[in-house]
Amino acid sequence: MTDSPHVPFVFALSVISGLIAADVAAQTCAAPEHASANVVLTGNTCDGASTMPTQNHGTILTPGAERVLRVSGTYGVTDLVLTGDPQQVYVFVCSGCGPNAECVASGESNGVATFIEYPQGDGPYYVIVDSPTEQCSDYTLGVSGPLKQEP
Amino acid sequence: MRLSWLTVLVLLLGVPGALRAQTLCELPHPLDRLSTLHGSVAFVAGDGPACDIDASLEAEGPGASGAFAWYSVPDRRSTFRISFRIDTSGLPTLSPIDGTEILAVTSRHGVPGFAGNALLRVGLVGVGEPGLVYLTYAARCGPAGGAVCSGGTIAAGVTGLVANGDRLAFEVSIGAGADGWARFWQNADFTDAPTAVVDNLDNAALSGPEDIALGAFNRFSALQPDGMALRFFQIQTFDDVVFWSGLDD
Numbered sequence: 001m002t003d004s005p006h007v008p009f010v011f012a013l014s015v016i017s018g019l020i021a022a023d024v025a026a027q028t029c030a031a032p033e034h035a036s037a038n039v040v041l042t043g044n045t046c047d048g049a050s051t052m053p054t055q056n057h058g059t060i061l062t063p064g065a066e067r068v069l070r071v072s073g074t075y076g077v078t079d080l081v082l083t084g085d086p087q088q089v090y091v092f093v094c095s096g097c098g099p100n101a102e103c104v105a106s107g108e109s110n111g112v113a114t115f116i117e118y119p120q121g122d123g124p125y126y127v128i129v130d131s132p133t134e135q136c137s138d139y140t141l142g143v144s145g146p147l148k149q150e151p
Numbered sequence: 152m153r154l155s156w157l158t159v160l161v162l163l164l165g166v167p168g169a170l171r172a173q174t175l176c177e178l179p180h181p182l183d184r185l186s187t188l189h190g191s192v193a194f195v196a197g198d199g200p201a202c203d204i205d206a207s208l209e210a211e212g213p214g215a216s217g218a219f220a221w222y223s224v225p226d227r228r229s230t231f232r233i234s235f236r237i238d239t240s241g242l243p244t245l246s247p248i249d250g251t252e253i254l255a256v257t258s259r260h261g262v263p264g265f266a267g268n269a270l271l272r273v274g275l276v277g278v279g280e281p282g283l284v285y286l287t288y289a290a291r292c293g294p295a296g297g298a299v300c301s302g303g304t305i306a307a308g309v310t311g312l313v314a315n316g317d318r319l320a321f322e323v324s325i326g327a328g329a330d331g332w333a334r335f336w337q338n339a340d341f342t343d344a345p346t347a348v349v350d351n352l353d354n355a356a357l358s359g360p361e362d363i364a365l366g367a368f369n370r371f372s373a374l375q376p377d378g379m380a381l382r383f384f385q386i387q388t389f390d391d392v393v394f395w396s397g398l399d400d
Contacts, residue, residue: 053267057186058257059217059368063267090215099268100223100259100362106188108213132214 029097032070032126037078037147043067043129045089046136055092055130056103062090064131068097071147072124077116078145080127084109088137090130097126109139176202179386182220182365190218192366197384206366207241207380208251219366223259227359231256232341232389234320235365237313239284241380245277249375250284253383255364256323262356267291270357271323271333271349275313277375286310286319290333293353310335310347318385325357363388 028051035041045064055062082091086109093115094103104125107113115125129141176196182204185192189212197203206218233254252274260268269291275284289307313319318338322345325331331352334345367381 050267053262054255054257054269055215056188056217056368057219057221057223057364058255058259058268058362059186059219059252059364060215061269061272061369087214090213092215098259100257102186103188106213106215106217108215111213 028066029068029126032068032097035069035071035127035143035147037143037145039143041067041069041129041141041143042139043141044136044138045084045129045131045133050134052097052099052128052130054099055090055094055128056101056106058100060090060092060106061132062130063134067129069127069143070097070124071127076146077114078143078147080105080107080113080115081142081144082107082109082111082113082129082139083142084139085137086110088131088133088135089139090132091141092126092128092130094126094128097128101126109137115145176200178202179204179220179388181222181224182363182386182388184221185219186221186364187218188368189213189216190367192218192220194220195382199385201386203382203384204366204386205380205382207378208367208370210378211372211376212370212378214370214372216370217364217366217368219364219368221362221364221366223362224360227258227361229359230322230324231360231363232320232322233363233365233387234318234336234341235383235386236316236318238382238384239275239282239313239315241382242275242277242282242284243375243377243379244279244281245275245284246279246374247276247285248373249371250274250276250287251367251370251379251381253365253367253381254321255362255368256321256360257362257364258357258359259361260358268357270325270331270352270360271321273319273321274369276309278312282315284313286313286335286337288333288335288347288349290349291353291357293330293351293355304353306349306352308347311337313337323360325352325354325359330354331357 089109093105105115190208194202254273256271320336322334
């Protein structure tokens with residue numbers, strides 16, 4: 001997975017009609033949030049509990065608290081634009097949920113994680129906001145693309 | 152669908168050279184799967200029968216990067232060993248605050264706190280000279296603590312310089328007995344005295360090795376945003392159930 005040069009995208013999100021602003025409590029693998037595309041989520045990396053000290057097969061250290069969204073994929077490209085303290089907030093798209101799950105896209109604050117979805121029955125996926133530190137950082141995550149809300 | 156012998160022969164002869172080249176080496180079993188985030192990784196033919204692993208992280212990639220081979224066991228292992236040689240010639244000149252991790256031995260059962268499911272994490276940090284790096288380690292200490300655990304729950308330190316082509320070997324034993332340990336050998340055999348030992352690892356919190364990753368991941372790039380490329384060769388992996396082969400010497 002690679003970054004795409006969609007820096008202005010976060011600004012475009014702010015004028016999208018029908019944009020949904022959400023500021024809900026951080027969730028867990030067992031009780032994830034549900035979100036569809038074109039949503040902006042705000043939060044703090046100290047909201048909720050830290051149940052995943054690592055991501056992606058235990059390779060990325062993430063001692064901060066997580067926020068977990070469960071979504072399903074349809075074919076297309078989804079951009080996840082994360083803003084916050086530089087290098088203090090990560091976003092992952094993983095095919096499972098847990099410290100050793102497989103992740104297929106990632107990004108960090110002030111960057112874009114581009115998630116390319118595949119059409120053949122993949123999913124559900126988990127969009128996970130996590131932190132490489134135990135410090136508290138505000139963040140905003142803009143999601144745009146053909147994600148579907150999972151029941 | 153049934154294929155005639157002639158069809159099979161034609162298919163075999165018609166296999167593209169590139170595809171055949173991919174099968175000329177054996178996977179460094181059980182490391183048989185690859186994962187990438189902002190990087191690339193591949194099993195490639197090397198000098199021996201087992202494949203080498205080429206892993207590289209893209210320039211200016213995030214900390215949430217990874218390019219590694221991995222495997223997962225259905226149940227915890229009490230002991231795990233791995234050895235390999237490492238080619239560091241593809242690394243840029245790294246400063247002491249730039250580097251990447253190369254080996255993660257983890258439990259799938261996370262516990263709260265920093266590195267909460269890490270049995271052993273091994274990394275490389277620069278020393279300001281091309282191809283030369285320090286080897287770093289981190290492991291989770293148990294309640295008994297120990298020389299390298301004093302003052303905290305994480306044992307972390309630097310073992311020494313690693314040069315291009317060095318052989319590195321690691322043993323992790325957690326989940327059985329009173330306390331776990333991690334041992335490290337550099338350019339030495341498992342039968343030799345370890346180069347470094349971390350005792351009193353947390354048996355109570357960690358259930359034993361379950362996932363292994365070898366490659367480049369969790370980069371830290373304070374001053375050096377260039378890409379990082381590593382090759383791992385002469386890889387040998389053992390665990391105590393499936394692949395234990397008399398190495399308990």
